[in-house]
């Protein structure tokens with residue numbers, strides 16, 4: 001995709017997100033807060049459905065993984081032990097000419113703010129020396145800034161899992177190999193947030209840490225790679241737009257022995273969607289050292305005592321949501337016009353069905369409202385009686401609603417309704433009292 005096409009597609013997605021209530025710029029009435037976004041009525045439903053889909057596959061359907069929700073603020077020593085205080089840094093460079101601040105390792109792909117046709121390393125601006133910039137947000141605990149303890153907003157959810165691993169072991173009767181899963185906010189003071197919700201300073205992660213015997217790490221690493229790429233397939237993401245990228249020696253994070261990214265072909269190119277990491281015993285050993293608490297596991301069956309290795313799967317929730325939108329967005333040429341349609345998988349679509357009376361008379365609105373009231377106990381539905389029915393279909397196509405149900409004059413005679421499917425636009429008549437099961441079979 002050319003740069004112009006890719007910008008166009010992203011601009012169209014961003015504008016659809018605002019128009020239909022998926023995502024808004026944060027603090028918009030004050031000019032916006034850079035790289036922060038708010039999820040609107042449809043966005044929050046989509047995000048909730050993605051998280052539930054992840055939780056179902058990673059926790060509910062498995063006997064060997066349990067959930068956790070650790071606090072965002074944690075003891076500051078955790079971040080010393082994890083290596084984030086010293087090592088979670090990006091190289092930063094300032095331009096004295098344009099006053100811009102850039103990542104030193106991305107100068108050749110960062111356009112100059114003053115001369116956007118040139119990259120920062122070609123525009124002739126006067127650059128400073130490189131400084132190391134820690135990405136963690138700091139704040140203070142307690143009422144007084146000076147006397148208070150410095151605490152960090154967590155840059156990953158993983159550490160909350162490691163420091164609770166013994167608690168979970170003792171309370172859940174799990175045995176190695178087992179996993180702990182968590183969904184939660186993370187914060188990074190990114191130097192160059194960009195591409196809408198792709199890289200932001202506040203975001204949500206869906207992480208799972210799988211504890212294994214040290215000599216079983218490679219086998220589990222391969223297992224989790226396949227599981228995770230398969231999950232995106234089940235989410236409805238096109239296979240051709242997914243691939244693995246193996247980290248080379250110089251790309252590996254400070255904790256990783258091996259790492260693969262699941263990458264997605266975004267309009268702005270192949271980019272990381274999720275990381276699968278072999279973190280070895282790095283984290284638990286460091287916490288053992290820094291806290292003085294024993295992090296070893298005793299295997300009853302083999303009488304062995306060891307610090308487990310950890311295979312981590314770390315996905316970004318917002319990035320997955322952007323993936324779903326980009327993958328689903330389509331402008332379809334029809335005979336007379338073009339329609340914009342979001343072909344989201346029905347399993348994660350924010351609203352499962354639009355319910356319309358064909359006209360606002362003859363008892364049709366009352367019947368359609370009655371259907372809406374019954375269905376809303378089971379799924380998100382949306383009642384709409386405004387405008388021509390064709391326009392109402394198009395609004396739901398753009399919103400990604402997989403089904404539209406119309407109550408018309410025939411409904412009054414034989415209690416059937418028309419169901420229109422979003423992708424094919426095919427319509428069929430079904431008995432109104434079978435509607436719930438019809439939809440359930442297709443959207444859950």
Ligand code: GAP
Pocket residue numbers: 155156157158188190197198199200201202203204205207272273274275312314315316317318319
């Ligand atoms: N615990 C390991 C870890 O955090 P990571 O590769 O730094 O690994 C994992 O992050 C995932 O979190 C990424 O693949 C991405 O989906 C998401 N992520 C990371 N930084 C992000 C940011 N600034 N904005 C949005 N998502 C981000």
